[in-house]
Amino acid sequence: MKPLLLFFAAGWLFISSAARGAETAHARLYCLSPQFQQAVASGSAGVQWRMNLTTLPSGINGELAPYFLTSSYTHSAYVEIHEDLFDETDQGVIGLDVPSGDDANGNGFPDFFEIAEGVTNQTSAGELDSYNFYSSGDSFQATWNRAAGSVTGACSFQVYDYYGYPNTIQFNFTFTILEYTGPLTYTPGTGSVSAGINLTQTGNPGGTLQGAMNFDKSAADRFNTLTNQPGVWTNAALQTLAFDSEIFSHDSTWPTNYYGYVYFSDGDPATSDADYQQWLLSIDDTNDADADGVPDFSDDPASVAPPRAPMLSLASGQTNLLLTISGDIGHTNLIQAATSLISADWQTASSLALTNDPQTVSLPLPSQPTFWRVLAQ
Numbered sequence: 001m002k003p004l005l006l007f008f009a010a011g012w013l014f015i016s017s018a019a020r021g022a023e024t025a026h027a028r029l030y031c032l033s034p035q036f037q038q039a040v041a042s043g044s045a046g047v048q049w050r051m052n053l054t055t056l057p058s059g060i061n062g063e064l065a066p067y068f069l070t071s072s073y074t075h076s077a078y079v080e081i082h083e084d085l086f087d088e089t090d091q092g093v094i095g096l097d098v099p100s101g102d103d104a105n106g107n108g109f110p111d112f113f114e115i116a117e118g119v120t121n122q123t124s125a126g127e128l129d130s131y132n133f134y135s136s137g138d139s140f141q142a143t144w145n146r147a148a149g150s151v152t153g154a155c156s157f158q159v160y161d162y163y164g165y166p167n168t169i170q171f172n173f174t175f176t177i178l179e180y181t182g183p184l185t186y187t188p189g190t191g192s193v194s195a196g197i198n199l200t201q202t203g204n205p206g207g208t209l210q211g212a213m214n215f216d217k218s219a220a221d222r223f224n225t226l227t228n229q230p231g232v233w234t235n236a237a238l239q240t241l242a243f244d245s246e247i248f249s250h251d252s253t254w255p256t257n258y259y260g261y262v263y264f265s266d267g268d269p270a271t272s273d274a275d276y277q278q279w280l281l282s283i284d285d286t287n288d289a290d291a292d293g294v295p296d297f298s299d300d301p302a303s304v305a306p307p308r309a310p311m312l313s314l315a316s317g318q319t320n321l322l323l324t325i326s327g328d329i330g331h332t333n334l335i336q337a338a339t340s341l342i343s344a345d346w347q348t349a350s351s352l353a354l355t356n357d358p359q360t361v362s363l364p365l366p367s368q369p370t371f372w373r374v375l376a377q
Contacts, residue, residue, distance in 0.1 A: 023296055024183050025285035027197055029209070029262065030113045031178035032278045033075070034098065035062045036155070039171040044164025048084045051171055053077040053094065061271050064175075066278060070095045073126065081130055085163070092130025099124055099144050107254050109282065115179050115202050118148030128159050151203035152176050178276070180209055184283055188301050192216050193226065197233070208236045215248065223298050224250040228260065239269040248283075256295055258283040307331040307376040311358075314372065320365060326358040327376050334375040335361065341371050 036053045038060075043049055055063040055077055069076040073095035082089045099122040102111045111117035121143060128138045138159045146153025155175050158168040180199035187194045193215040201207030211233030218225035226248045233241045241264050248260030259282050267276030285295035289302050310327035325333055332353050336346040352361060363372075 022185050022187050023285075023287045024185050025283050025287070025295075025297055027180075027182060027184035027199060028114075028282045028284070029180040029197075029199055029279055031267065031276055032113070032280060033063045033065045033178070033276050034155075035176040035178060035276075036064055036077075037062060037174040037176075039173040041169045041171045043083075043161045043169045044167055045085070047163055049169060049171075050082045051173075052080045054080060055275050056271060056273050059272055061268065061275050063275050064094075064096060064098075065275075069093055073097050074100065079128065079130060083162075090130055092128065094126065094128050096126040096142060097124035107257065107282075108251055108259070109280075112144070112146075113177060113179075113280075115151055115177055116148060118150070119144050119146050119153065121145060126157055146175075146177070151179065180207070184213075186297055188296050188299060190217075190300055191219075191222070193297060206236055209233050209241070217298065222300075223294050224252075226258070226260075226298060228262075235269075237270070241265075241267065241269065248281075250295075250298060255293060256284050256286050258285070258295075258297060310374045310376045312372070312374055316365075321363040322360055323363055323372065323374075324358050324360045325354065325374055327354055327374075329354050329357050332377045334377070335363070336373050336375065337366070337370050338373075339368060339370060343371075346373065 039051045041049045041051070052060045053062055053064055054060045055065045055068060060080065064075045064077045066075050069078075070093070074097045076093065076095045079092045079094045080089060081092065099112045099119055100110045102119065102122070103109065104111055104117050112119050112122070124142050124144065126140050126142050128140065130138075140157045140159050142155055142157040144153060144155050153175055155173045156170060158170045161167040161169050179202040181202060182197065182199040184195055184197050195213045195215065197209065197211060197213055199209040211231060213231055214229045215226040216229065218227070227245055228248060230245050231243060233243070235241060243265070244263050246261045246263060248258050251257040251259060259280060262279045262281045264277050264279065266274040267279065283297060285297040287296040288294065288299070289296055290299070292299070307328040310325050310333060313324045315322040315324075323335065327333060330353060332351060334348050335350040335352075337349050338346045349363060350361060352359075
């Protein structure tokens with residue numbers, strides 16, 4: 001008969017973390033500046049006109065920007081107008097409201113800036129100030145169309161013909177909405193939230209934005225008001241886009257949503273000057289671990305009570321060992337073995353969830369002296 005081997009039983013405990021792990025929300029980032037392509041129009045006497053919009057002091061970037069040159073309209077830009085009769089180019093200013101009233105899905109964001117939604121024959125006011133047209137301050141009405149799901153749309157308006165007043169010239173522009181969507185992974189905290197974004201441009205799979213974005217919770221209203229820390233993201237061309245600190249709010253009428261501005265020092269590093277700077281970030285978080293109506297993004301981290309340390313007793317039978325575990329019912333217990341107490345290589349021999357307290361489990365007889373421990377999770 002083999003000699004009886006000596007066994008030691010040790011009760012151990014893994015303490016569960018008090019904070020939840022990383023979670024994922026959906027993010028949508030859109031630029032408040034539509035991007036316009038050049039428009040070509042025909043006027044009196046067969047004169048051809050070309051009009052470009054820009055916010056650059058030199059060069060064309062197509063940007064129609066908010067809060068740029070005038071407070072009379074929601075958006076404005078410089079215009080560069082070329083006519084081929086005398087092969088002349090003139091510069092001027094355009095002010096133009098963009099549609100902002102419709103919100104078909106009720107999420108708080110204008111359909112005009114949400115590519116999943118569309119706009120149909122929406123009108124807005126505008127004004128063109130340029131030497132090449134009938135008078136300074138030529139007012140007009142613009143018509144906007146964009147199909148749901150399309151990043152591009154059409155904007156058209158008529159202004160008086162400098163060479164054929166009171167005739168008008170119609171300019172038909174193609175504009176693009178700049179939008180990125182993708183996951184925002186975050187780790188909630190009591191006073192702050194650490195997050196990272198991985199966004200892809202809608203309609204352009206090669207366009208990406210990646211980086212960290214960390215938030216501090218308001219001491220006075222930590223569930224509903226957060227302020228992002230300044231940071232830097234990287235685009236697909238490995239150019240860096242630095243952004244400042246802005247306030248983010250929890251939307252009480254759309255309770256899974258948070259929103260705030262992202263103001264880049266330069267939203268398009270490929271151009272010669274800072275442009276496309278003002279964007280809006282929407283964070284939609286459907287995670288609510290404690291079902292209290294506050295998404296996990298801004299909620300206090302849930303505390304998880306760890307199980308108590310298991311108490312162990314070991315008895316030897318003729319063909320097996322009987323290990324008795326006293327611990328919290330419902331918790332998983334990992335039974336591990338090693339040939340030395342200081343071993344770094346403890347092997348899991350069995351795993352069980354306690355259904356009784358205490359509970360006995362049968363183990364095979366080892367062939368050499370063995371130490372046992374149980375990790376309660």
